[in-house]
Amino acid sequence: MAAVSSQRTLDEMQPDFTSGRVFDKVFAEGMALVERTASYLDGPGREMSRKLPREAGLTYAAWSMELTARLMQAASWLVMQRAVRDGDMSREDALSPKYRLRREAPALEASEQRGLGLPDAFLDLVENSEALYNRICRLDEAIYQSGTEAHEGPVNRQIEALKAAAQQGAFDPLKIWGGTR
Template sequence: MANKDHPTEIGHPYQSNFAIVPFSRTYDEAFTLLVEARNYLSANRTASRRGLHGSARMTQFVEEMRMTSRLIRAMAWLLAVRAVEEGEIDWEDAVDLDDLMVDLQICVRGDCDEATEFPPALLDLMERAHSLYMRTARMELQVAARCSA
């Protein structure tokens, strides 16, 4: 429940600008990228790791999971924004700062020295997923800062 003494409740609730066209494009991009990653991983689960040995194989697996985590986290945030814009939840319910901080520790990392051995299509997906995640994480941090101010 919203706290009436909360700064965002004085006069009116926190108003976002995420409902404008860039949000819609970001949502569409996230959905498309999530489907594209699923299709790539399904089609290349074993083939993309063929020829990789030991730590390189494990590194690729970890980076594929990190990419998936980035996409899922970005999509979850965008769905939360959509729910707020539809009046289904409040901004305070959409932001979980503790979860965001844990996710940032996992999703921001990109310590992948062996990435040069990854297939170009995977590298492209990883780069786009990272970019999308960073944009959505910045949006969520901005809202979190306003909600907790």
């Protein structure tokens, strides 16, 4: 039953999301952020990092690796969504846990680092990447809910009963609502 519920969510939500302007906007913003970040880290950021005080330099090094990893995960997720939309990847393959994106490590708190030696341009990229990563994690959860609780609870059972009754032409909402308690 869990696989059916997850598949229904994927079938219903994924095409709506990837075929709309929201996906196109998230995709374009995500890829542009990846490019901006790479340009910064390979150019002005590299030069700036050499001039940072020791503690700020260590934070910069650790955060730039984390930033790069999260952006690559976000970009991979976006490309995977487009592959499913374009038929280059099956929806069943997209259900694999290896393609899920969940926040496991705490977010990088750029606001807490402002004024402590890290360049504002770098911290702006960190904030933007964290926002993108959080957004994609929420989208992933909405599209590919791994739990079945949301699909098998009393409200969804009532909705399924209403759908079945409507298809049979025997629509009695009081009977349906009363019969599921």
